[in-house]
Amino acid sequence: MNETIKSIQNHRSIRKFTDKQLEESVIDQIIKSAQSMPNSINGQQTSIIVVRDKERKAKLAELAGGQPWIDAAPVFLVFVMDFYKTNLAAQKNHLNQLIHESVEGTIVGTFDGGLAMGGALIAAESMGLGVVPIGGIRQNPAEVIELLKLPEYTYPLAGLAIGYPKDHSQKKPRLPFETFKHEETYNKEGLMEAIDEYDHTMEQYHNEIGREQGVNWSGYTANIYQHVYYPKVYPTMKDQNFQNDK
Amino acid sequence: MNETIKSIQNHRSIRKFTDKQLEESVIDQIIKSAQSMPNSINGQQTSIIVVRDKERKAKLAELAGGQPWIDAAPVFLVFVMDFYKTNLAAQKNHLNQLIHESVEGTIVGTFDGGLAMGGALIAAESMGLGVVPIGGIRQNPAEVIELLKLPEYTYPLAGLAIGYPKDHSQKKPRLPFETFKHEETYNKEGLMEAIDEYDHTMEQYHNEIGREQGVNWSGYTANIYQHVYYPKVYPTMKDQNFQNDK
Numbered sequence: 001m002n003e004t005i006k007s008i009q010n011h012r013s014i015r016k017f018t019d020k021q022l023e024e025s026v027i028d029q030i031i032k033s034a035q036s037m038p039n040s041i042n043g044q045q046t047s048i049i050v051v052r053d054k055e056r057k058a059k060l061a062e063l064a065g066g067q068p069w070i071d072a073a074p075v076f077l078v079f080v081m082d083f084y085k086t087n088l089a090a091q092k093n094h095l096n097q098l099i100h101e102s103v104e105g106t107i108v109g110t111f112d113g114g115l116a117m118g119g120a121l122i123a124a125e126s127m128g129l130g131v132v133p134i135g136g137i138r139q140n141p142a143e144v145i146e147l148l149k150l151p152e153y154t155y156p157l158a159g160l161a162i163g164y165p166k167d168h169s170q171k172k173p174r175l176p177f178e179t180f181k182h183e184e185t186y187n188k189e190g191l192m193e194a195i196d197e198y199d200h201t202m203e204q205y206h207n208e209i210g211r212e213q214g215v216n217w218s219g220y221t222a223n224i225y226q227h228v229y230y231p232k233v234y235p236t237m238k239d240q241n242f243q244n245d246k
Numbered sequence: 247m248n249e250t251i252k253s254i255q256n257h258r259s260i261r262k263f264t265d266k267q268l269e270e271s272v273i274d275q276i277i278k279s280a281q282s283m284p285n286s287i288n289g290q291q292t293s294i295i296v297v298r299d300k301e302r303k304a305k306l307a308e309l310a311g312g313q314p315w316i317d318a319a320p321v322f323l324v325f326v327m328d329f330y331k332t333n334l335a336a337q338k339n340h341l342n343q344l345i346h347e348s349v350e351g352t353i354v355g356t357f358d359g360g361l362a363m364g365g366a367l368i369a370a371e372s373m374g375l376g377v378v379p380i381g382g383i384r385q386n387p388a389e390v391i392e393l394l395k396l397p398e399y400t401y402p403l404a405g406l407a408i409g410y411p412k413d414h415s416q417k418k419p420r421l422p423f424e425t426f427k428h429e430e431t432y433n434k435e436g437l438m439e440a441i442d443e444y445d446h447t448m449e450q451y452h453n454e455i456g457r458e459q460g461v462n463w464s465g466y467t468a469n470i471y472q473h474v475y476y477p478k479v480y481p482t483m484k485d486q487n488f489q490n491d492k
Binding site for chain 1: 368
């Protein structure tokens with residue numbers, strides 16, 4: 001196994017950081033890695049906002065539902081779905097952009113945002129940095145949009161807190177490999193049994209790391225997914241001109 | 247710059263492959279790397295379908311709008327947004343899953359799919375393999391869903407053709423770095439000028455690689471994005487029980 005693959009498979013979320021700042025060149029290597037990732041039709045519908053300002057980070061930590069590691073990390077990157085630049089391209093060519101009104105557009109912009117974060121995250125970890133992705137910036141999106149001055153046709157997808165790790169958390173077990181890798185067609189067989197098995201694995205894991213007992217995967221996940229847990233996403237997307245109705 | 251970052255920033259799409267097959271262990275390293283990527287709330291809402299069957303690959307190449315490199319690659323991975331497994335978790339706990347009905351759910355599943363592909367792609371390239379991501383599997387999604395036997399609450403997001411590269415294409419230039427990296431807030435200034443500059447860059451690039459002249463970035467992109475170019479996504483998502491209406 002080469003160093004890159006070792007680093008990828010060794011991923012864990014880090015939520016405690018030292019005070020050490022990141023050099024500008026380190027940040028740029030991370031962001032260039034994100035920009036080097038592939039994207040749909042070369043539309044390049046992603047932007048990254050680099051947040052280092054103490055107050056702005058503290059505000060984002062609060063808006064994300066109280067996530068102090070955003071504040072504690074020296075750098076917080078916000079990954080933005082960006083059809084503002086492509087809309088300028090449309091204006092330049094006297095055409096009307098329609099893609100941002102469709103779910104297809106949301107999928108393209110979001111998938112590319114995930115790819116970009118993948119590149120950033122793997123680059124950062126390869127340099128010994130610790131990271132934690134933050135979906136919580138979608139909890140109060142209107143305020144995040146205002147704080148980052150995001151124009152129409154853009155939307156904040158997720159954040160990435162980055163810093164030098166203060167402690168190394170444990171690697172979280174995943175669902176059994178065979179529930180993730182399917183041969184030729186989707187294999188439903190044995191899924192419920194695999195979930196039972198993983199529920200036990202996660203209970204053990206939580207015991208080991210000293211979390212409260214009785215938290216298993218299926219109960220935790222089902223409890224969250226019985227709700228739309230960031231319900232402001234749908235209306236605030238409309239405010240940014242994403243319709244999701246075609 | 248370490249080897250991982252060098253490999254990430256050296257990314258290019260490969261569409262010609264040798265006949266050399268991938269060993270099972272190589273495929274598993276790629277898929278384990280995808281599974282090691284972070285995901286929202288540990289919901290693990292991604293699955294990968296590994297397609298190696300000649301006929302199935304040929305069919306997918308056709309359904310993607312005629313993309314012979316899918317057929318030519320020894321392995322084609324389909325990245326699936328998967329709320330079927332989380333729905334089993336809900337059943338196990340006698341709860342009703344709602345997340346898949348929301349745009350928030352689509353964003354979570356799609357972003358995580360992009361992250362997973364990022365891990366797979368970087369792992370594959372670190373082993374000297376060539377890859378090309380394929381959004382075209384959303385061109386005829388109903389047929390893809392049938393071919394891969396994807397159950398309700400799942401959706402095919404994108405594919406990744408992988409093989410040993412036959413030739414090395416050139417690295418495509420990107421929009422100027424300052425249009426991608428924004429400091430503290432979104433910076434609209436100079437964007438149109440940067441697009442003008444990039445249009446020239448891409449014209450030169452196309453001349454260099456011998457493509458037809460007169461193709462610049464803004465015209466190409468605007469022309470595609472004046473339409474919803476995969477219009478079957480919205481209705482077929484509904485068929486899979488994704489409503490995107492909340």
